[in-house]
Amino acid sequence: MSAPVAPARALPWDTARGALRARGLRWTPQRRLILEVLAGTTGHITGAELVERCRAHDAATIPSTVYRTLDVLEDLGYVRHSHGADGREEYHVLPGAEHAHLRCLGCGSVVEIGRDEALALVGGLGSSRGFTVVLSHVMIGGYCPGCGPEVS
Amino acid sequence: MSAPVAPARALPWDTARGALRARGLRWTPQRRLILEVLAGTTGHITGAELVERCRAHDAATIPSTVYRTLDVLEDLGYVRHSHGADGREEYHVLPGAEHAHLRCLGCGSVVEIGRDEALALVGGLGSSRGFTVVLSHVMIGGYCPGCGPEVS
DNA sequence: CTCGCTATTGCAAGTTGTCGCAGGAACGCC
DNA sequence: GGCGTTCCTGCGACAACTTGCAATAGCGAG
Numbered sequence A, B: 001m002s003a004p005v006a007p008a009r010a011l012p013w014d015t016a017r018g019a020l021r022a023r024g025l026r027w028t029p030q031r032r033l034i035l036e037v038l039a040g041t042t043g044h045i046t047g048a049e050l051v052e053r054c055r056a057h058d059a060a061t062i063p064s065t066v067y068r069t070l071d072v073l074e075d076l077g078y079v080r081h082s083h084g085a086d087g088r089e090e091y092h093v094l095p096g097a098e099h100a101h102l103r104c105l106g107c108g109s110v111v112e113i114g115r116d117e118a119l120a121l122v123g124g125l126g127s128s129r130g131f132t133v134v135l136s137h138v139m140i141g142g143y144c145p146g147c148g149p150e151v152s
Numbered sequence C: 001c002t003c004g005c006t007a008t009t010g011c012a013a014g015t016t017g018t019c020g021c022a023g024g025a026a027c028g029c030c
Numbered sequence D: 001g002g003c004g005t006t007c008c009t010g011c012g013a014c015a016a017c018t019t020g021c022a023a024t025a026g027c028g029a030g
Helices: A012-022 A029-039 A047-057 A063-076 A115-122 A124-129 B012-022 B029-039 B047-057 B063-076 B115-122 B124-129
Strands: A079-083 A089-093 A100-104 A110-113 A132-143 B079-083 B089-093 B099-104 B110-114 B132-143
Touching (some): A012 A029, A012 A063, A029 A047, A029 A063, A047 A063, A079 A132, A100 A115, A110 A115, A115 A124, A115 A132, A115 B115, A124 A132, B012 B029, B012 B063, B029 B063, B047 B063, B047 B089, B063 B079, B079 B132, B099 B115, B110 B115, B115 B132
Parallel strands (some): A100 A132, B099 B132
Antiparallel strands (some): A079 A089, A132 B132
């Protein structure tokens, strides 16, 4: 009864079970499904999207379970969330590298800025204000070259 | 030196009616109420809060009307919105000065960064990537001196 | 002052998340 | 292999918005 496990990237998804148990948390079919879906995902995914994909595998998937699992997974560092342009939840799968976000207010596209470039921009806040910047929580809105400043 | 809180008031709220008409939009009792409530507000306010305050004046206030009015007002530049830590709508009343936001992931406090300081940080993206930064859509997350990097 | 055009409103239904609860299910232990 | 402890799940209710529609009411025109 092993479902066609997605040929996920060689990432610590396999360690998830152990990570959960190590914290006294449990490994359940539900969580396993969510992990599997997540393993086959790259980049961003919204909560609603994840719920839908899970439902594709198991129609009995309940939203609240998904959201709660996502919370746990974030706690463990497997995903990280932020909010999209419309304020909706958006999860970053396997935040391997710290990065900031550049979001085009015109087309909605999101570009990631590497750690170094981002730090060069906002890292200074650490010394000037004693503020410890968390790159994955840096969101810079504006207009990309393609969209250009919008005229209303 | 951080300038004291700007004496927000004596602002072009009075021009609102004209601004609306100039665009072929209408001046309605509902909008007037919302403008009035907004005029008595400083800083941030969430959509839900605004709805509630309006209801305090007129129990018949309907949420959708408030939200739609807020959209119009934003179009006219009277307010600006962003999303709070929980992704909920948050409106900045009378964004007199463009500013970016620094949000503490620990205590949730939000500090505004003046136009100049903010531009010094991210303005460079304009030349390096052809990206036009919109300061009010710049959100930098991290930990303030008081909270310090959280250990999780 | 009346009329007509169309922006707005009020309402209802739909999304996306969150929360509290009670039964069910993992896990570790004996 | 049983048992008990606790974590989870499923579910319904709720909060915060959003959107479509038909009826209403600003506003300028005549």
